[in-house]
Amino acid sequence: MENLKLAYCNECEDLVEYDIYDELIEEEFKGVKISYKFKIGKCKCCNCEVATDIDYNSRKSNEKIEAYKRQTGIIDLNGISEILEKYDIGKENLADIAGFGKVTIKRYFDGFIPSREYSEILFKILNDEEYFIELVEDNKEKLKDVAYRKIISRYERLVEISSSKIDQIANYIITHIGEVTPLALEKLLSFSNGVNYALNGKQLIFEKSQAWAHGPVYPQIYNKYKKYGYKPIDDGIYSTHGCMLSKLSEEEIEAIDLVINTFGIYSPKTLERISHSQDPWKEKRIGYKEDEAGQEVIDEASIKLFYTNHKLNSEDTIMAYIMTCLKASH
Numbered sequence: 392m393e394n395l396k397l398a399y400c401n402e403c404e405d406l407v408e409y410d411i412y413d414e415l416i417e418e419e420f421k422g423v424k425i426s427y428k429f430k431i432g433k434c435k436c437c438n439c440e441v442a443t444d445i446d447y448n449s450r451k452s453n454e455k456i457e458a459y460k461r462q463t464g465i466i467d468l469n470g471i472s473e474i475l476e477k478y479d480i481g482k483e484n485l486a487d488i489a490g491f492g493k494v495t496i497k498r499y500f501d502g503f504i505p506s507r508e509y510s511e512i513l514f515k516i517l518n519d520e521e522y523f524i525e526l527v528e529d530n531k532e533k534l535k536d537v538a539y540r541k542i543i544s545r546y547e548r549l550v551e552i553s554s555s556k557i558d559q560i561a562n563y564i565i566t567h568i569g570e571v572t573p574l575a576l577e578k579l580l581s582f583s584n585g586v587n588y589a590l591n592g593k594q595l596i597f598e599k600s601q602a603w604a605h606g607p608v609y610p611q612i613y614n615k616y617k618k619y620g621y622k623p624i625d626d627g628i629y630s631t632h633g634c635m636l637s638k639l640s641e642e643e644i645e646a647i648d649l650v651i652n653t654f655g656i657y658s659p660k661t662l663e664r665i666s667h668s669q670d671p672w673k674e675k676r677i678g679y680k681e682d683e684a685g686q687e688v689i690d691e692a693s694i695k696l697f698y699t700n701h702k703l704n705s706e707d708t709i710m711a712y713i714m715t716c717l718k719a720s721h
């Protein structure tokens with residue numbers, strides 16, 4: 392027997408079968424004409440709308456409220472969630488920092504609509520880290536000491552990421568791969584810089600990369616993360632917010648994504664083997680013993696030539712290249 396889903400139809404006054412339609416609903420809400428998409432349930436007998444599950448009506452009302460906010464320029468729940476995520480704070484802390492009543496943010500998640508004044512404050516917090524930290528200092532006495540210190544260290548990290556391209560790339564790789572050790576990160580930065588030459592013809596990272604015994608290294612990034620040793624780096628900041636990628640163009644992100652989806656699936660040791668097979672690194676290791684420390688700067692022109700010649704600008708060519716490296720080093 393088929394497992395039929397039923398819903399109650401007010402028109403038929405009975406449990407009925409229904410279909411679901413993706414519809415664009417247009418209606419007036421608080422004097423504003425709004426439109427939003429919703430999966431509408433419709434009775435198979437009379438075509439009337441039916442609630443397909445117990446959350447149906449509240450879900451629909453939330454969609455309506457969110458559409459109203461977007462269309463009138465009020466911050467929506469995604470925007471508020473983005474603030475909580477960006478600064479790694481809870482709803483109550485955000486309310487305290489913004490100078491609102493303690494339950495104000497929580498109430499927004501229960502369907503209350505922010506006033507325009509509060510909405511402007513929240514937008515400003517979302518977009519402007521300096522404004523945020525001023526508010527934190529103004530409202531410091533409302534925060535527990537532990538919470539305050541956590542917020543300050545998060546802020547410092549945010550400032551670092553928002554002002555440095557290489558930090559944004561590192562953060563992007565860390566958050567997208569999840570399990571990346573300091574040495575693997577160095578390889579992935581180096582591959583990203585190379586792949587960007589093959590894909591976009593340009594230099595991605597302007598810091599100088601050095602030929603260390605274990606492969607190419609950007610020393611300032613290495614120093615920042617070396618405390619993790621052979622363990623994965625865990626202080627990546629997940630955020631879709633613009634400040635985390637403000638220094639990167641879409642085509643550069645495409646190059647980094649290519650690296651994440653190809654080189655990024657291999658272990659640190661494998662990445663090291665690949666990096667040891669590449670000419671730009673090898674030519675700066677001439678005269679050095681295998682484990683001997685070296686800090687010679689790798690030549691950008693050589694990197695560009697290597698990646699362009701090997702056409703490392705698509706998933707297919709990169710995966711084929713990796714296979715060749717691994718076969719050759721056995």
Ligand SMILES: [Zn+2]
Pocket residue numbers: 400401402403404407434435436437438439
């Ligand atoms: Zn019906």
